[in-house]
Amino acid sequence: MRAKVVLLAAQGRDNEEIARRLDLSRPKVSKWRGRFFHERLAGVEERPCTGRPRVFPPDLVCQVKAPACQLPAEFDLPLSRFWRSELQRLVVARGLLAQISGATVWRWLHAHALRPGTQRSWIFPAAPDCAQKAGVVLELSHRCWQGAPLAADDYVLAADQKTQLQIRQRPHPSQPPEPHRPLRVDDHYRRHGTCAYPAACDVQRGQLCGQMLDQATRRAFDALVATAMRCPPYATARRVLSIVDTGTIHRGARTVRRLQTQWPQLVLVHLPVHASWLNQIEIYFAVRQRNALTPDDFPTRVALEDRVIRFQEHYQQVPNPSPGTSPVTTCGTCSHAASSTAPEQHEPNAYHYL
Numbered sequence: 001m002r003a004k005v006v007l008l009a010a011q012g013r014d015n016e017e018i019a020r021r022l023d024l025s026r027p028k029v030s031k032w033r034g035r036f037f038h039e040r041l042a043g044v045e046e047r048p049c050t051g052r053p054r055v056f057p058p059d060l061v062c063q064v065k066a067p068a069c070q071l072p073a074e075f076d077l078p079l080s081r082f083w084r085s086e087l088q089r090l091v092v093a094r095g096l097l098a099q100i101s102g103a104t105v106w107r108w109l110h111a112h113a114l115r116p117g118t119q120r121s122w123i124f125p126a127a128p129d130c131a132q133k134a135g136v137v138l139e140l141s142h143r144c145w146q147g148a149p150l151a152a153d154d155y156v157l158a159a160d161q162k163t164q165l166q167i168r169q170r171p172h173p174s175q176p177p178e179p180h181r182p183l184r185v186d187d188h189y190r191r192h193g194t195c196a197y198p199a200a201c202d203v204q205r206g207q208l209c210g211q212m213l214d215q216a217t218r219r220a221f222d223a224l225v226a227t228a229m230r231c232p233p234y235a236t237a238r239r240v241l242s243i244v245d246t247g248t249i250h251r252g253a254r255t256v257r258r259l260q261t262q263w264p265q266l267v268l269v270h271l272p273v274h275a276s277w278l279n280q281i282e283i284y285f286a287v288r289q290r291n292a293l294t295p296d297d298f299p300t301r302v303a304l305e306d307r308v309i310r311f312q313e314h315y316q317q318v319p320n321p322s323p324g325t326s327p328v329t330t331c332g333t334c335s336h337a338a339s340s341t342a343p344e345q346h347e348p349n350a351y352h353y354l
Helices: 002-010 015-022 026-044 056-071 084-093 102-111 131-141 220-227 255-264 281-291 299-316
Strands: 154-169 190-202 206-208 237-245 266-270 329-331 336-338
Touching: 002 015, 002 026, 002 237, 056 084, 056 102, 084 102, 131 237, 131 266, 154 220, 154 281, 154 299, 190 220, 190 281, 190 299, 190 329, 206 220, 220 255, 255 266, 281 299
Parallel strands: 154 237, 237 266
Antiparallel strands: 154 190, 190 206, 329 336
């Protein structure tokens, strides 16, 4: 910044213009111009700061911060993670310092964005062929299969089930938001059981097919597949490639044979282990949970089912199709959307939900 002040001054700019262009105060611009005028380059270099010298040398500060980058088990401590107070006790117990305040420890950690008390969930890919399987799923999003573009009568579905949807009722109704006050929801609730919601989504066309059930089972998944495959355009499709995870309901050669015996045009594409986030139906589940089910207040299961199915229909009307595509319409009892436009007329992921 000091060099910019000098260079702009050399171009004949006055202090007001330099301060405005560099977002500095006018006295500060005048200060650095004056120092450069009297001392040349030495005038814009850092000078020794006045005030009390540092009490703790830098190497000691590093030794205090080092345990924050290690696990407590390495110090034989019965802790799962370090907190500021525990770090303070550890430093004193190891003899690094006779006394130190917790505020000083926090300031040193904060200077280097160290937060040992926080945690983040993480899963390492377990499958050796994770990258290969993930690449197959990503290519399907761009309508490619085994290195070749999909035909006009090929379709891609993403299927999964949302289990343990809790039916909870609040004793008191929620209070609507007001100025300077957000939506207020009663913290107490009564449980009315749980249910499951298997669903499938057309990756390119933005169509949905889902239903509410007591629990997610293989029979329920087979019923979902049958409901989708009986609806146009999948009933007459050449191939329907369905992306599923490796859960017990979907995996196994027996499942593949059972479904392909009934629906020869169906091809199951399994995700890598611990990679359900690659399944685009999970995007819909997240949007539905955030927009329709949070906060939850349903006196009966019928009320929850009505909200889920109505949001499914609403969700299909929200996306904006690409130019030249026909609007989405609803058909059948499964709230499945149908469009007369062929898939090749849509751009990949033409329906933008988020």
